[in-house]
Amino acid sequence: MSVAPVSAAPAAAGTVRAWCEWYTRGLPEPLAAERRDEVASDLHEHAAWAAEQGIAERDLGRGIRLRMLGGALADLSWRRQQLRAHETAEATALRRNARGGLPVLAYTLALLVLVASGGVVLRVLLGTGPGSAAFHAQGAASAVLALAASACALALMARRRTRWVGALWAIVAVYCLLRYGTKALVHASATSSQLVYSAAAWDTFGKLLIVGLTLFFLGMAVRWAPSRREMDRGVRAVARASTHVSAQASRVGEPLAVSREAVGG
Amino acid sequence: MARRRPGTLFPLEIEILECGIALQSSDGDFYGFALAKALAGRADGKGLTAHGTLYKALARMTDAGLLDAVWEDAALAEAAGRPRRRLYTVSGEGVRAHQAATAGAPAAAPSGLAAFA
Secondary structure, three states, X not given: OOOOOOOOOHHHHHHHHHHHHHHOOOOOHHHHHHHHHHHHHHHHHHHHHHHHHOOOHHHHHHHHHHHHHHOHXXXXXXXXXXXXXXXXXHHHHHHHHHHHHHHHHHXXXXXXXXXXXXXXXXXXXXXXXXXXXXXXXXXXXXXXXXXXXXXXXXXXXXXXXXXXXXXXXXXXXXXXXXXXXXXXXXXXXXXXXXHHHHOOOHHHHHHXXXXXXHHHHHHXXXXXXXXXXXXXXXXXXXXXXHHXXXXXXXXXXHXXXXXHHHHHO | OOOOOOXXXXXXXXXXXXXXXXXXXXXXXXXXXXXXXXXHHHOOOOOOOOHHHHHHHHHHHHHOOOEEEEEOOHHHHHHHOOOOOEEEEEOHHHHHHHHHHHOOOOOOOHHHHHHHO
């Protein structure tokens, strides 16, 4: 059945119908039609009840809109559940692959930062050198730090347990490279300085890139962070290991104590 | 979104079961807007339940077997000059879940309630 028109507060009802059409799009048609029909019935009953109660059309319209806004998140959540429940095996596989793509992107970006930092360090050291007037010490040091931090990040990201720490190191590398490392490059390379001074938005772009990459790696760190259960397991393992070590140490000390007594006796 | 423990009901679901049982004892069944009115009448100063919240909860409870739902005969609705209603009744399982929830004890039928956990 199609959505029936509602005489009272037509604009508000139209908004609800449009919203309902939007969040039911792409769902199996019987399911979408059921939801649309149920909402249409609700709108009609609401208008009929408001007319009985003598509620002004303006108040009715506001009430309808408030009910729509109040349930918008639930509508979206319902839509998500239905899409998940009715998705094909191919779509499920595609979604899972897309999830797996984020770590690959993180590794790739960290590798790019490593290569870029290495490039900046080589260009600055080979092109100018510490004695040159064009040498930007702070920038060069930052580029070296970025190189070291990105190498650490990649090494830590290679291990499952430490990859969240690696993502945090990647943030350090990104900041050092983009905020200060590029300054050394600008001082050392005529092409780079020409590029930077010709584009007024370069500085803003650099800052946006820092913020974007920082948020991305921060998100990856949160995603990779060990759960509380894993942390507890780690703490227990450390406690077990330290107990084992102290037991071993006391066992090693026992014969020494005996021999000391023997010597004393 | 709030997560529930298996075998428990959300406060809204308990209210829906309470109002539904009351409405069906007088009218035989109930529909969405009648339920929204009944829910609004129970709480002080609370308005009508939002569309999304109400129909999502009804769909979830129907899937869990706590409610039974049928569409009203289209001819009847047409004769009354309105869109057809989706008519709900609280199932036996819904009544048991409501009793268990209001008694403060976990529901006694985990097989059915596990479906909406």
